Amino acid sequence: MTATPDERRDAPVIAPDDLCAVVLAAGLGTRLRPLTMLRPKALVPVGNVPLLDRALARLAAVGLSGPDRVAVNAHWLAAQVADHVAGRAHLSHEDEPLGTAGALGNLHRWIAGRAVLVLNADAYVGVTGPDDLGALLSGWDGHRVRMHGVKAGQPDPFHGYNFAGASLLPAADVAKLPDKPRELARTTWRPAEQSGRLDVVPLTGLYLDCGTPADYLAANLHAAGGENLFGTGVVVTGRAAGSVLGDGSRVDGTVRDCVLWPGAHVAAHEHLHRVIRVGPDLTVPAP
Secondary structure, three states: OEOOOOOOOOOOOOOOOOEEEEEEOOOOOHHHOOHHHOOOHHHOEEOOEEHHHHHHHHHHOOOOOOOOOEEEEEOOOHHHHHHHHOOOOEEEEOOOOOHHHHHHHOOHHHHOOOEEEEEEOOOEEOOOHHHOHHHHHOOOOOOOEEEEEEEOOOOOOEOOEEEEEEEEEOHHHHHOOOOOOOOHHHHHHHHHHHOOOEEEEEOOOOEEOOOOHHHHHHHHHHHHOOOOEEOOOOEEOOEEEOOEEOOOOEEOOEEEOOEEOOOOEEOOOOEEEOEEEEOOOEEEEOO
């Protein structure tokens, strides 16, 4: 069924004590290469903020923070994820990718019988406050499976919605998950749907999974809001319009609707449009 939490809440929704969170950050990010040959997808910047930090901030807004209540899994370029997390969350290293369900099975000891709020690290959500994770938590009975959804634009939807990067799993469902490569769609979501135990909470606003250069660029441009978004130490001697300019980047040419990673350089003879620039010469088109 589709769940419709109250549109107005007098106070923020705070996660109960028997709930923990897992941010899934172990993916290979193959569709986003060559960017993800340099950084794991969870650490690519959107609006000059790594996606993983955006996920951790969303969790903190509902009272979930620290290594006792938040875990992050890692596989591809795991050392970068470990350095970035730096004690802010429990780190679960996977020698092989375990998928969305296997990642939770691998964390059974840490989860310790709690229910779990699962976030995809690559999710960009253009809403904040009670309309985000607070809406997912509001009125939850701890027994039904819940997920954020957006109106279906792809096949195989759940109640007419596609999964939108966040799911609430009851403790009993989590306890059944194996520590082997498995996916939640098969182990948990579809069975819950078939038994009438799945609720989809519509997510208002923009949702992108940042899995392709086009979606990654779209998330950045949404974060910029049509203006230039400057990191620290940016130098512009040319022209920039509607772009995200990372820390220490330099524009001597022209950029429009672009993303410049930290330290990127656009030479005076270059005129870039709708691309991602890394360093002095890596240009990734986003058709």
